[in-house]
Amino acid sequence: xxxxxxxxxxxxGSATALACVHQAADPRxxxxxxxxxxxxxxxxxxxxxxxLTLAAQLAAFPDIRTCIVDQKDGPIxxxxxxxxxxxxxxxxxxxxxxxxxLKEACWINEVTFxxxxxxxxxxxxxxxxVHDTEDGLSEFPHVVLNQARVHDFYLExxxxxxxxxxxxxxxxFVGLQVDDAAADHPVTVTLxxxxxxxxxxxxxxxxxxxxxxxSGVRRAIxxxxxxxxxxxxxxxxxxxxxxxxxxxxxxxxxxxEHGNLLVIPREGDYLVRLYVEQDKLRExxxxxxxxxxxxxxxxxxxxxxxxxxxxxxxxxxxxxxxIGQRICARYDDVADPGTAGAQPRVxxxxxxxxTHSPKAGQGMNFSMQDSFNLGWKLAAVLRGQCAPALLxxxxxxxxxxxxQLIDFDRxxxxxxxxxxxxxxxxxxxxxxxxxxxxxFEQHGRFTAGVGTCYAPSLVCGEATQQGLATGLRIGMxxxxxxxxxxxxxxxxxxxxAGKADGRWRLYAFAGEGDLGQPGGALHALCGFLxxxxxxxxxxxxxxxxxxxxxxDLRAIFQAPHxxxxxxxxxxxxxxxxxxxxLRDYDKxxxxxxxxxxxxxxxxxxxxxxxxxxxxxxxxxIAHVLALDAHxxxxxxxxxxxxxx
Numbered sequence: 001x002x003x004x005x006x007x008x009x010x011x012x013g014s015a016t017a018l019a020c021v022h023q024a025a026d027p028r029x030x031x032x033x034x035x036x037x038x039x040x041x042x043x044x045x046x047x048x049x050x051x052l053t054l055a056a057q058l059a060a061f062p063d064i065r066t067c068i069v070d071q072k073d074g075p076i077x078x079x080x081x082x083x084x085x086x087x088x089x090x091x092x093x094x095x096x097x098x099x100x101x102l103k104e105a106c107w108i109n110e111v112t113f114x115x116x117x118x119x120x121x122x123x124x125x126x127x128x129x130v131h132d133t134e135d136g137l138s139e140f141p142h143v144v145l146n147q148a149r150v151h152d153f154y155l156e157x158x159x160x161x162x163x164x165x166x167x168x169x170x171x172x173f174v175g176l177q178v179d180d181a182a183a184d185h186p187v188t189v190t191l192x193x194x195x196x197x198x199x200x201x202x203x204x205x206x207x208x209x210x211x212x213x214x215s216g217v218r219r220a221i222x223x224x225x226x227x228x229x230x231x232x233x234x235x236x237x238x239x240x241x242x243x244x245x246x247x248x249x250x251x252x253x254x255x256x257e258h259g260n261l262l263v264i265p266r267e268g269d270y271l272v273r274l275y276v277e278q279d280k281l282r283e284x285x286x287x288x289x290x291x292x293x294x295x296x297x298x299x300x301x302x303x304x305x306x307x308x309x310x311x312x313x314x315x316x317x318x319x320x321x322x323i324g325q326r327i328c329a330r331y332d333d334v335a336d337p338g339t340a341g342a343q344p345r346v347x348x349x350x351x352x353x354x355t356h357s358p359k360a361g362q363g364m365n366f367s368m369q370d371s372f373n374l375g376w377k378l379a380a381v382l383r384g385q386c387a388p389a390l391l392x393x394x395x396x397x398x399x400x401x402x403x404q405l406i407d408f409d410r411x412x413x414x415x416x417x418x419x420x421x422x423x424x425x426x427x428x429x430x431x432x433x434x435x436x437x438x439x440f441e442q443h444g445r446f447t448a449g450v451g452t453c454y455a456p457s458l459v460c461g462e463a464t465q466q467g468l469a470t471g472l473r474i475g476m477x478x479x480x481x482x483x484x485x486x487x488x489x490x491x492x493x494x495x496x497a498g499k500a501d502g503r504w505r506l507y508a509f510a511g512e513g514d515l516g517q518p519g520g521a522l523h524a525l526c527g528f529l530x531x532x533x534x535x536x537x538x539x540x541x542x543x544x545x546x547x548x549x550x551x552d553l554r555a556i557f558q559a560p561h562x563x564x565x566x567x568x569x570x571x572x573x574x575x576x577x578x579x580x581x582l583r584d585y586d587k588x589x590x591x592x593x594x595x596x597x598x599x600x601x602x603x604x605x606x607x608x609x610x611x612x613x614x615x616x617x618x619x620x621i622a623h624v625l626a627l628d629a630h631x632x633x634x635x636x637x638x639x640x641x642x643x644x
Contacts, residue, residue: 050350051210052154057375059161079147081364087449089140105143115433215352227326233278237318376617461623468611470604484593487585511610526570
């Protein structure tokens with residue numbers, strides 16, 4: 001007998017303690033008690049993936065007072081969006097919990113495609129098999145893990161971060177007011193305690209609405225989601241089942257005469273998620289009007305997989321939804337960014353500003369990338385590092401990226417919902433199964449989360465010197481590659497230097513024969529950064545802080561590590577760190593090493609001249625310059641940063 005319950009998978013995995021707990025530098029930075037603070041720098045509304053990503057970033061800065069609230073009574077126990085894209089795994093590495101996710105998650109390695117059997121009606125047959133992501137696309141796989149576990153990792157990180165941040169649950173957003181004339185804390189937010197009905201107010205410098213598709217923050221600033229519905233109903237369920245379907249532990253797209261099905265294996269080796277197509281909705285009809293039951297979803301899945309059997313023993317969770325793509329025209333409260341002096345004070349992120357079908361697995365992933373883009377910018381402005389104009393780039397970058405997602409999802413969802421033709425290549429109505437597979441392969445970079453490319457802006461330079469590193473494109477995420485650390489010959493991923501700590505990374509790829517010696521381009525770059533009055537390191541690093549507190553310079557040599565004389569490297573590549581002045585030996589790496597592909601070849605870096613690749617705190621490439629383009633480097637940062 002089929003049992004259905006709404007609860008988390010019973011064995012989600014055990015959490016491990018953080019290896020290092022940072023010391024809180026601010027006596028105010030303690031776990032929040034019952035009362036909300038009266039004034040904060042940033043108020044985050046919503047403890048979903050977008051809100052927790054933002055909170056985790058800001059928790060790294062004890063001098064920024066952050067508060068995060070949610071109307072739920074506590075952390076979620078079961079997540080609905082559980083697919084984790086390669087790009088999201090790269091971001092998790094920046095937060096230092098990627099290994100935990102990899103250990104618990106189900107890895108999605110291949111995708112199989114099934115279609116109606118041409119030889120026998122009512123049956124399905126496998127017709128294709130592809131890698132889930134192309135080789136070399138990322139050092140991380142696409143994985144699946146209960147969203148609640150991702151929340152757990154964020155919450156643990158926040159508790160142990162310098163700001164000692166924890167959410168205030170049981171607070172419902174009521175409304176907000178922005179006082180443009182206020183010199184400080186111009187946004188007043190009203191919240192209601194769910195337990196008592198009491199009203200609380202918080203004054204904030206900035207407010208970020210991460211409160212979902214029915215966002216109260218979005219409505220409060222006069223924005224709305226615009227789009228349409230595809231009038232297509234789908235059911236989704238996590239099942240524990242016995243089946244002879246051979247690909248039950250692969251990601252599968254099944255097109256049959258009885259409808260379409262998406263199979264997603266889950267963590268734990270037994271649980272499987274099934275997306276089950278239902279009948280099209282009539283004009284104006286909502287999916288709730290259909291009265292779809294879990295028994296109906298199971299019966300439909302069984303008919304789609306015929307002649308294979310599917311004996312569902314238990315359904316831990318299920319839901320029904322209708323496909324629709326909607327998006328906001330902007331993501332902040334500034335109606336006209338061209339208005340002189342206009343500053344955004346209220347932002348929205350995640351489902352509050354875009355919604356789409358779950359077929360491409362981008363809901364949670366794209367939402368977290370929104371707030372990862374916003375977090376470092378808020379921190380830079382609040383800490384006085386950057387001018388407030390930087391905040392305009394959030395909406396300018398993320399809204400067009402979401403529009404690309406909406407356009408892709410609309411076509412992908414339509415192809416998935418349309419009936420399949422029995423024979424590939426035949427004319428007529430329906431989707432050619434081979435064309436469906438090709439579309440998946442062609443858009444693999446987008447579904448992996450690595451297809452986003454930001455346009456030129458304050459924080460993305462023009463591609464005038466892009467030819468020096470053709471595989472590291474300005475506006476795209478820094479594509480990591482293995483290198484050999486010079487100090488101990490240890491293979492490491494170069495991109496893993498980019499942590500979520502608000503710092504810029506300067507990757508200096510040395511030209512041929514350049515070992516950092518005097519007279520070389522790398523030595524000259526280090527001298528400029530350390531000593532020249534125009535240097536961004538000199539201009540924008542606060543006095544008394546480590547020399548790499550804002551700009552983290554890394555050198556990558558073409559020579560083997562044995563030829564690198566550490567004691568002869570420029571001081572900037574062996575900086576003194578902390579109150580004891582200990583040497584940081586992690587700054588120099590080599591492209592050559594046993595079993596290591598050459599990063600210069602992998603990423604198209606000019607061997608003769610080398611290149612300087614400037615990477616933002618959110619791991620996106622801001623500029624590619626020649627090693628001797630000192631003035632270009634200075635002008636780039638002068639445009640948006642403030643002297644320390």
